[in-house]
Amino acid sequence: MAKRVTLAVAGSRKTQGIVEHCAGLPTARRVLALTYTQKNQQELQDRLARHAGDHLNIEVLGWFTFLLRHFAKPFLPFMFPGEKVRGFNFEGMPYRMSKGKARFLDKGGAVYRSELGRLAFELITASKGALIRRLEGIYDEILIDEVQDLSAYDWEILDALLSSNIAIWMVGDIRQAVLATNGRSSKNKKYAYADAINWFRTREKKGLVAISESTVTWRCHPQIAAFSDLIFDASWGFPGTVSKNETVTGHDGVFLIRGEHVAAYVSAYSPQSLRHSAASAKQLDLAFMNFKVAKGATFARVLIAPTSPITDFIRSGASMEPLAASSFYVSVTRAEQSVAIVLDDPGDSKLPYWTPPVSTGHRR
């Protein structure tokens, strides 16, 4: 069965690709579509209903639900005989030194979110093949959207799925890996965030998965696309983005603005303001949205309050840490027509400054 991954750029209509793929499948094919965020799940369900409504064998699940329903619940007795999964503990975490049952389940029998991946992974082996065989019996094909958001043991689980006889198609943008399903685990740190690209490349070398790149963005203006390509330096080996956005508005591309002009810019273009978190850009009184929250969204124009790594990158081209680079990439690629970055000292940057038009009526 075919195993492939499509590494896409922002705005390349990944979700639409999944929907169209589903609509083209025989209606009897049993398909599971997995996504990471709730928002994405809802979006995918709605679009599938519209474009593939007659495919009753397509099921959409979140990643955690998938692990609970098909891994933890049916097979828990292999690790803890007589025990049941009685819920999902989203917030809590086990004590660092917890062993055995207490590592995975709280007192009420609910699985800790932070340990679900590890539990699921360990059950694959503990079940002596029954777990994967069960999945093979239930699904012909598994689609995984936002694959870049998986982390830690999730990658081991993907490995197990890659050696099953289920067709697998993973879609993701490695450059957008700003969410991780397990913030604490040290497992697979080396693949964390944008390093996930290396995970796929090693699998490709072993012939386990075929990688294809989708480099066309329908969202970002060519200048924005070109700028977004600079965020990850050449050593990552990401291909360049091709833009199919041909809209011209008279204010298109990437600009710097000085703090004093922010108010004028906002009133002129009404951009969506983006920041790293509530703690950043306190000097600006704008209706901000955090980088992580903006993921998946599209705006005509954005205004970014830069973090210090972003500032360094713009001034001197200093390369960024994978996580910082990811979140900056996400914020830049939200925009269709223009990106404005608030920065008073441009350093060596060649980016143009936007200034308010001189109002001839009041000045001379």
Added chain:
Amino acid sequence: MIKKIRIRGYRIHRDLTIYPNPKLNLIVGGNESGKSTLIEAIVLALTGRINGRSAAEELNPYWFNAADVADFIVKRAASELTRLPEIDIEIFLDNVPELQELCGAHNSNLPTEACPGVRIRCLPNPDYLAELQAWATAPTPLLPVEYYCVEWSTFADVRLTMRPRALTTAVIDARTVRSSGGVDYHLRQILGSQLEPQERASISLQYRQAKAALSESAFKTVNQRIGQLHAALHAQPIALAMDQTARTSWEESVAPHVAGVPFTMSGQGQQSAIKIALAMNRHAGHAKYVTIEEPENHLSHTSLATLLDRMGALASDDQQLFITTHSSSVLNRLGIEALQFLGPAAPVKLDELSTGIVGYFKKLPGFDTLRLVLADKIVLVEGPSDEIIFERVFVDLFGKRPMACGIDVVSMRGLSLARGLELCHRLGKKVAATRDNDGIDPTELRRPLAPWLAAGQREVFIGEVAHGHTLEPQMIHHCGEAQLRTILGIADTANLETWMTRQKTEAALRIASSSEAVTAPAYMLQAAKFIHG
């Protein structure tokens, strides 16, 4: 396909494990051996229902195994901490791709094993723990089922509310036919499964349209009249119309008809025959599991033969049948290899019989195979006269009839003694077989039977050739001619041996009812002593 059934704490079954045959299972046992309870348990676990109602609604104290409850009371009285009685019925299914949705490790197999399956349990409800503890301080034989809950789930630990599609089950009970209530729940299920979804939708739509048309036409003048009544509050007009709400759906008004007669008005035998044919009929939604209780009921011998032939023709590889029966005809015709015997000890099945013996009994529907299955100990004799004489010999020896000692004397009536012994061997029964020597050395006669014999367990008793070739000369030899003439009361002119041989049964009856002392042939005495033990 069901591979294994385990029932714990349910009614008579304290802990019963059955490994069903892939296609046909003929469940046989004495009264009160739990045949119907086994069927009930299978249906309960497969459908979550009993007699069409949900298990939770029907749960009552008598569902719990009486020995389990008694045990609990004794242990609690001795201040031992022991678990409250529970019911646990598990159905283990074939580990095939189509059933993987039901696959998981939540079953009683040890070591932990994952396979598809469903399970229904009656457990103490954790919400009522305090109440249960209070009750357990002075427990009574009637469990407080109000504090219990019913948990119906797959082995994957998914709670079930509706029967999974892979587990379509048809339930047929020929023992009792329900009152005039019309089409019962089980028949509605069977009928429903005959229809494709499109057919169903089309019938439903046309039925509603027909009702609407009736409201428009026949009721029109009536409605014009009563519309003037102003009977409702606020003086809105009232009108009569056919009820279109869900409780009057077409399913409620449909019944199968046989030659123009409503199903429920036709004979009871006819009703169960139709149900069986509908349930076994090959169609898209056909039931994977069919349970039939006592198909022989209400049927004449010839009707039963017709029905059994039809069942044999309809049987298919993807349908598993569970049939309880008290009829040897059903057993012989459908094949003794399908037997599942619920005895006092562990259940016995005959699935490894040679095809030769299965075919042999199939051709002999009249032979009372079930007597061999159900008896504790068996005496196989050649014919009715041997049967009668053996009884007399036995009563003379022990003062009781063989039946009173759990011994069934079965006349082979010309059937192969080897086949009878083979069957008894597979059933693990204690058997004494007797036969005439017909002038052949007993050692010679014993040789072909050797595979089915075991010292102290199954033995053959044959009179010496010198004492006569058949029963009659043997009697003359042991009793003496004079004594026998007195017993039989025949004229001196008649030749004793010729008279006895011509009227075997009459002679046997006269011997059996005689008040004179009878000296039994040595081999019969040995057989009686052997079997009584």
